[in-house]
Amino acid sequence: MTINDNLSRRDFIKRGSTTAAAAAGLAVIGAPAVLRGQNLNSRINVGVIGTGSRGCYLIRLLKGIPGITVTDVCDIYPPHLEAGENDSGNEQVRGHEQWEKVIEQKDVDAVVVSPPLFLHVPCSVAALEAGKHVYSEKSMGLTVEQLNRMKATVEQHPALVYLVGYQSRMMESFAQAKELVRNNSFGEITQFYAHYDRNTTWRKEIEDPKWERVLNWRMYREYCGGILTELLTHNIDMLLDILGTMPVNASCQGKIRVYNDGRENHDSLMGYLEMENGVLGTVSGQLANSRWGSGWAIHGTYGTIEYMDSGFRIFWEKETRHLQQIGLKHKFNRIKLGQSLNISNAPLTEPDKIVDFRDSTENASRKALEHFVACVRNGDKPVMDMESARLTSIAALMLYTSSLDNGRSVSVEEITG
């Protein structure tokens, strides 16, 4: 990606990790079996913790990556453990009910962490400390204490890869959207909207109540932050990465509007973010109407980019002469798409042009896993690294904290201390 990073940022919320440099010289407690960047052709043994719907999906994708063997799977719910064993395609696969057992295996090089959110940091920290590379599902962590612990551990193990599975950042359409925004194609950014709407209860029918909280973990605050950490986090992550800024204040109202079934996490919410550079944004999500699906929009003085289902549409403002009168500079960036605009019909000459771009049906999750494997083998720095994933979690935590306190305005300092 060739992105010009021309936005000012605060030091304490700097995007883009300096982790490796900062941590250079610190002791590496666990020694990785596959040394990052030094085993270009070696096989990589992978253990997968949490073989529910996502874990099994990732196992099936892992099987298609050359040189990968899923040697260990773990789940405390026996039917899901069995599904993971079957999906591994490995007759010698070792099944475990305790996640610590995966990490104890000396021949496991990398661990995929895909149980409920509250376990992401405990599993990832233990894996890094045992010398394993880690692909953690999103979000990074549930509390700021967890985020701090994760940061410290990643910094202590610069030789190991730690990547958070925000797979949308691997999409070509996302890279192009980011480049267009960063190159000022839409002029001065004023506002953004992010939404993630579904029509699902999230509730699984459970025969034996002892599995209620294990399988319906999304309902309960002990295990995750509901819509914010499970759904909207994807769009918040993309927006923070594109805009290169962080919120300074957040407020969010959450309600249980439809599913009064004993759950604690809201099924409807609407929030507001004030970014450090003055850009204002709204975020919303719900579980009872899927009309708007998952997407976001960024509005600038010269145009708008709307991102939905891995494609985007661009709308130019019809009238922009008033902006030239007040001296607002605008640089149109050539769009590198199949349906490219020529520079000759850039917004100033044809301002109401719409560009509609669907990405290929490439599998972003497969690309994220391939990227992880490439980082392990070649020593590349993960795109979805600890620093950027941590910022996404901090923004989600600001909104979540506010939603639990009737929409009170929550500052970034309140969350980060």
Ligand SMILES: NC(=O)c1ccc[n+]([C@@H]2O[C@H](COP(=O)([O-])OP(=O)(O)OC[C@H]3O[C@@H](n4cnc5c(N)ncnc54)[C@H](O)[C@@H]3O)[C@@H](O)[C@H]2O)c1
């Ligand atoms: N990146 C994405 O687009 C994406 C999509 C879906 C889910 N996810 C993430 O993947 C994770 C799992 O989601 P899911 O949809 O597979 O949920 P799920 O409920 O289907 O699977 C979670 C599994 O974890 C198991 N588990 C619970 N406690 C455990 C423990 N102590 N040890 C071992 N296993 C334990 C459960 O039994 C269950 O099988 C979540 O963090 C979720 O946010 C990411």
